[in-house]
Amino acid sequence: MTVSLPGLAVSLLLVGVAAGVSLAWRLGLELSILWAALRALVQLLLVGGVLVLLLAPGRSLWWSWLWVAAMIAYAGWTARQRAPEVPRLLPVAAVSFLAASAVTMAVIFGLGVLELSARTLVPIAGLIIGNAMTATVLVGRRLVGELQDKRDEVEARLALGQPSSEASRPYLRAALRSALTPQIETTKATGLVFLPGAMTGLILAGVDPVSAVLVQAVVMFLVLAAAATTTTVVSLGVVRRLFTPDHRLVVPTRSGG
Amino acid sequence: MGRLGTRPVVTDRSFTLRGVVVRRGGRAVLDGVDVEIPPDGVTALWGPSGAGKTTLLRLLNRLDVPDEGTVSYGGTPLDDLDPLRLRRRVGMVFQRATPFAGTVRDNLAVAAPDAGDDAVRAVLARVSLDADLLDRDAETLSGGELQRMCLARTLIVEPEALLLDEPTSALDEEPRRVFERSVTDLARDGITVVWVGHDEAQVGRVADRVLDVSGGAVTPGTVPGGDRR
Numbered sequence: 001m002t003v004s005l006p007g008l009a010v011s012l013l014l015v016g017v018a019a020g021v022s023l024a025w026r027l028g029l030e031l032s033i034l035w036a037a038l039r040a041l042v043q044l045l046l047v048g049g050v051l052v053l054l055l056a057p058g059r060s061l062w063w064s065w066l067w068v069a070a071m072i073a074y075a076g077w078t079a080r081q082r083a084p085e086v087p088r089l090l091p092v093a094a095v096s097f098l099a100a101s102a103v104t105m106a107v108i109f110g111l112g113v114l115e116l117s118a119r120t121l122v123p124i125a126g127l128i129i130g131n132a133m134t135a136t137v138l139v140g141r142r143l144v145g146e147l148q149d150k151r152d153e154v155e156a157r158l159a160l161g162q163p164s165s166e167a168s169r170p171y172l173r174a175a176l177r178s179a180l181t182p183q184i185e186t187t188k189a190t191g192l193v194f195l196p197g198a199m200t201g202l203i204l205a206g207v208d209p210v211s212a213v214l215v216q217a218v219v220m221f222l223v224l225a226a227a228a229t230t231t232t233v234v235s236l237g238v239v240r241r242l243f244t245p246d247h248r249l250v251v252p253t254r255s256g257g
Numbered sequence: 258m259g260r261l262g263t264r265p266v267v268t269d270r271s272f273t274l275r276g277v278v279v280r281r282g283g284r285a286v287l288d289g290v291d292v293e294i295p296p297d298g299v300t301a302l303w304g305p306s307g308a309g310k311t312t313l314l315r316l317l318n319r320l321d322v323p324d325e326g327t328v329s330y331g332g333t334p335l336d337d338l339d340p341l342r343l344r345r346r347v348g349m350v351f352q353r354a355t356p357f358a359g360t361v362r363d364n365l366a367v368a369a370p371d372a373g374d375d376a377v378r379a380v381l382a383r384v385s386l387d388a389d390l391l392d393r394d395a396e397t398l399s400g401g402e403l404q405r406m407c408l409a410r411t412l413i414v415e416p417e418a419l420l421l422d423e424p425t426s427a428l429d430e431e432p433r434r435v436f437e438r439s440v441t442d443l444a445r446d447g448i449t450v451v452w453v454g455h456d457e458a459q460v461g462r463v464a465d466r467v468l469d470v471s472g473g474a475v476t477p478g479t480v481p482g483g484d485r486r
Contacts, residue, residue: 155320156355156407160368160414161345170358246340248320 012037054118064118068125072097075133079140085252086140092237093136099233100132100226101125107225113218124222127198131183131223132230139179139231143238146171147251154249164243172235179235183227187220196220269331270296270417270449272317274475277326279312286312288473290326296418298465299441299450303457303478308470310453311352314420317451318347330418348416352423354403356395361386361406364395369413380413384439401432408439418449425459437463457481 003011015037022029054064076093083089108124109116147154150171157167190196195203198219202212242251272294279287286309294300294317302310315321316328319340328335335343357364365377372380378388384405390398398406404424411419421440425433441463444450454460460467461482469478 152351152353152355153357156349156351157357157367159318159320159344159349159351160410161341162367163341246319246322248322248340 051122054122059118061116061118061121064121067122068101068129071125071129072101075129079133079136082137083140083144085144086238087241087252089136089140089234089238092234092241093133093140095237096136096230096233097129097132100229101128103229104128104222104225108218108222127219127223128226132226135179135183135227135230136234138182139175139234140238142178143172143175143235144242144251145254146175147242147249148254151249151251151253158247158249164239164247164249167247167249168239168243172239176231176235179231180227183224187224190216190220271331272418272451273327273329273332274313274316275327275329277313277316277323277328279309279316279321280324281312285473287323287475290473290475292468292475294449294451294468295466296449297444297447299444299452299463301460301464301467301480302451302453302470302475303455303460303464303467304470306455309473310455310470311422313470313475314349314422314451314453317418317420318344318349320349345414346416347418347420348411348414349420350404350407350411350422350424352426354400354407354427356398356403356406359395360392361395361398362391364406364410365413368410372413376413380409383412383443384409385435399432401428401435404428404432405436405439408436412443416448418451419443421450421452423453423455426456433459 015033018037019030019033021027022033050067053059054067072094075097076090079093080086080089105124105128108114109120114120114124147168154167154171158164196216196219199212199216202215203209207215242249244250274290274292277287277290278285290313302313304310312321316323316335317330319328319335322335330338330343330347357367361381362377365372365380369376377391381388381390386402386405386409390402390406395403395406404427408424419440425436428436437459440450440452444465452460452463454463458481461480464480467478467480469476
């Protein structure tokens with residue numbers, strides 16, 4: 001099943017609907033909506049072009065790995081933009097994406113769930129890194145917020161002679177729990193409430209539903225493991241940045257809102 | 258007192274500040290402070306709000322470090338001491354009581370996981386808290402009980418010195434007096450006490466000496482009233 005260019009053009013009517021709502025309610029978002037839609041379209045076309053190049057017969061897999069590296073760098077930068085209150089997040093995020101990729105790819109490719117090729121590597125890495133990025137922002141912001149809110153408690157623990165790793169542990173666990181819970185809830189509701197993207201795409205593309213379901217199951221488990229690995233690495237890395245080596249809390253105070 | 262064998266031999270427990278400067282947002286909160294806090298009795302840091310009393314107190318157990326100058330404990334610069342050991346020798350009770358999740362017993366266990374039942378009961382008695390409270394959820398204690406539990410939690414580590422940051426500012430008169438008595442008893446037992454306060458009558462009741470903290474400077478003051486305790 002394919003979408004023709006005229007079909008794509010017609011689908012832009014849907015963007016028009018969104019812009020129309022903004023106009024009707026004077027939300028002032030129409031330009032934003034048009035810009036977002038246009039930007040997404042251009043980005044997708046660019047990625048499609050890159051994928052065509054990467055998937056060309058005889059192309060070395062190294063180009064795909066290079067693409068993965070670029071994704072990691074861009075995702076790290078995006079995470080930093082989205083969580084400016086987390087100090088020096090970029091390197092921590094990059095390390096966490098590498099760790100999440102290593103863990104999940106070791107299972108998926110290392111144990112032969114999927115065959116390693118450009119066709120599998122690039123989308124799987126995209127899934128891992130995309131979800132890892134969201135988890136990074138979530139856990140980073142939550143951890144900083146938690147230590148800001150509980151500053152008095154943390155300092156009371158430090159004042160009792162606890163090392164920073166111990167003094168921060170209850171708050172780190174709370175941040176981890178709240179970052180992982182949405183992922184677990186989504187996993188639980190899958191299939192009953194919504195058909196996830198990978199499966200929807202495969203079914204629309206004509207793959208038989210059973211194969212689509214199996215791929216989706218693998219993707220879900222992958223996302224879960226990626227989120228768990230990322231949040232762990234990020235929280236441990238960020239905590240180190242919120243304390244000095246002599247066990248003083250240096251989390252910035254919360255600035256209004 | 259128990260566990261005396263683990264205590265280092267203490268020869269000098271005075272705090273010395275030399276040329277201490279602390280800046281916050283471009284302003285010098287403490288500006289070239291030279292002062293000595295002797296090991297005996299209760300030393301009150303007294304002055305208006307925002308004068309830098311809490312800042313000075315937090316330097317003494319290295320929850321903060323000065324931008325310039327040196328803070329020493331027992332003649333050794335704090336930079337040369339292990340901060341975790343220092344904080345077990347120099348305990349601190351904060352202005353706002355900070356119960357940890359769980360019971361009173363759980364709170365004491367955070368400070369001293371290996372403390373036996375006798376030690377736990379003894380430390381509660383030292384701050385005039387009933388041992389029946391041990392299994393109460395700390396969140397359900399009254400303000401006065403809660404602050405005394407925080408004091409007990411600090412004492413169970415067996416510190417040589419106590420830093421108190423306006424510990425009774427949220428308490429009514431009666432629990433305030435009980436807390437004061439606990440602390441003056443501790444000072445009489447040989448624990449060095451540094452008490453930050455701005456209540457003149459209270460400083461008069463508890464302090465053996467006063468250091469005025471004002472305008473970034475620290476100078477020897479006089480104990481208000483003089484007819485203490």
